[in-house]
Amino acid sequence: MQIFKSLIGNENIKNTLGSAIINSEFLHAYIIEGPRGSGRHTIARLASAAIMCKDKNSLPCGICNTCHKILNDNCADVRFFDAFKVDDIRKIKETLYESTTECEYKVYVFNDCEKMNVASQNALLLVLEEPPKNVIFFLICNDSSALLETIRSRAQILRTMPLENDVIFDYVKNNSRVQIDEKRLKEIIISSRGSLGYTLDMLDESKADSLFKERERARVFTENILNNDTECARLISSMFQTSRDKLKELFSMSLNVLRDLAIVKKSRNASLCFYTSQNDALATSSRHSIKKIITAVEAIENALYDLNVNASVPCALTNIMTQIKKGS
Ligand SMILES: [Zn+2]
Numbered sequence: 001m002q003i004f005k006s007l008i009g010n011e012n013i014k015n016t017l018g019s020a021i022i023n024s025e026f027l028h029a030y031i032i033e034g035p036r037g038s039g040r041h042t043i044a045r046l047a048s049a050a051i052m053c054k055d056k057n058s059l060p061c062g063i064c065n066t067c068h069k070i071l072n073d074n075c076a077d078v079r080f081f082d083a084f085k086v087d088d089i090r091k092i093k094e095t096l097y098e099s100t101t102e103c104e105y106k107v108y109v110f111n112d113c114e115k116m117n118v119a120s121q122n123a124l125l126l127v128l129e130e131p132p133k134n135v136i137f138f139l140i141c142n143d144s145s146a147l148l149e150t151i152r153s154r155a156q157i158l159r160t161m162p163l164e165n166d167v168i169f170d171y172v173k174n175n176s177r178v179q180i181d182e183k184r185l186k187e188i189i190i191s192s193r194g195s196l197g198y199t200l201d202m203l204d205e206s207k208a209d210s211l212f213k214e215r216e217r218a219r220v221f222t223e224n225i226l227n228n229d230t231e232c233a234r235l236i237s238s239m240f241q242t243s244r245d246k247l248k249e250l251f252s253m254s255l256n257v258l259r260d261l262a263i264v265k266k267s268r269n270a271s272l273c274f275y276t277s278q279n280d281a282l283a284t285s286s287r288h289s290i291k292k293i294i295t296a297v298e299a300i301e302n303a304l305y306d307l308n309v310n311a312s313v314p315c316a317l318t319n320i321m322t323q324i325k326k327g328s
Contacts, residue, residue, distance in 0.1 A: 002058040004046050008171055008196055009163040013043055017158060021059060027156050029128055029137040031113075033144045033162030041080075041109070043160070044138040049077045050106040051136065066103060070146050070177045076101035078144055080109045089123040096131055109138045114146035121148045128154045162194020168227075171196060175239025178203040185275040189217060193273075215274075218253035224290045225254075225296055233317040237272055241313055248307055251300050258300070261285040262293045295327030296320075 003018035004010075020026040032040045060067045069075040077100045083089050094106065097258075100106050108127075116124065128137060128151065137155070141147065144157050164249040170191050172180075179214030180188075180203060189209060192198040202208050224232035240247035249275075258275040263270040264281045275281035285293070300321065303316040311319075 005058055007046055009167060010039060010161055012161060013094040013158050017047055028131055029146045029155035031139045031157045033141050033157060035142060035195060037195035038160035040140045040160055044109045051072045051105055052103045058321060077103040078107040081113060082111050084120050086123045088121050089120055089127060093127045096135055105134045105136055106245060107136045111140050112137045114143060121151055125150050163196055165189050168196050168199050172199060178204060190276055217251055218257055221250060221258040222254045223284060225320060225324055226292060229320050233321045237314045237317045244307055251304050254300055255297060258293055258297050262290060265290055296324055299323035
């Protein structure tokens with residue numbers, strides 16, 4: 001019996017949730033945690049279809065009427081909710097005992113559960129307590145630690161795993177109709193942190209263009225601060241004067257650049273988190289000492305801290321340049 005054949009990676013979930021479904025031992029509530037784009041909703045859909053599909057060889061078969069409806073969000077018995085208000089959750093609770101429309105089970109998928117406040121989570125807890133036997137819940141969240149322990153203890157926690165870059169690359173090459181240059185695709189994938197959903201979303205040309213601009217800006221900014229180029233600090237300061245969050249993103253990306261520059265000094269084959277080419281990282285790294293790279297990391301981490309406690313943008317950038325100059 002094949003389970004979740006179309007799910008890429010996530011063997012841990014195939015093994016736990018998949019085996020439970022094959023053996024008809026699935027629980028009434030699962031928390032699926034992981035970053036956006038990591039397949040959390042796909043897993044909820046596949047599991048719902050697998051529970052309801054009657055195929056004997058592959059669950060879900062993906063082609064029967066039930067599978068087709070569930071996998072296309074067109075089944076009245078598998079519903080998705082963005083219910084963060086107590087009243088919404090109470091209304092949902094009233095529907096628990098309504099009979100199913102077309103399937104054996106009713107599935108309630110709650111999106112973005114980490115956004116629920118304590119009152120809403122307590123209301124949700126009442127929903128999870130002793131539901132009818134034919135009801136299954138999937139609670140989707142980034143991080144289950146944002147949920148009350150009383151909710152966590154009533155559900156099995158499943159964590160989506162980041163995919164290997166090669167796996168995402170092969171998937172896009174074999175399944176996407178979008179024509180994209182391999183170098184650009186690799187840049188998107190390395191920015192995705194193992195997220196297939198993010199990668200597919202970024203195949204949109206306008207989104208990809210802004211990502212490439214941000215990456216290029218982070219690369220140039222990092223190289224300029226390593227070269228003690230104070231003009232660059234002034235330029236960045238004027239660009240981000242009114243956009244502190246964007247500046248924080250630039251700093252975070254710059255930390256990834258610096259991490260790669262440091263790590264290639266240790267090992268030429270280390271896996272990188274910014275550069276798509278080992279040679280590019282090595283070429284830049286060879287122009288700077290490890291001491292200088294580490295000083296830059298510390299300076300940017302301090303600047304991120306400063307911005308979080310409301311330091312001005314010019315002040316944060318001046319501090320970076322001063323620390324790097326002092327440290328070199
Ligand atoms: Zn089916």
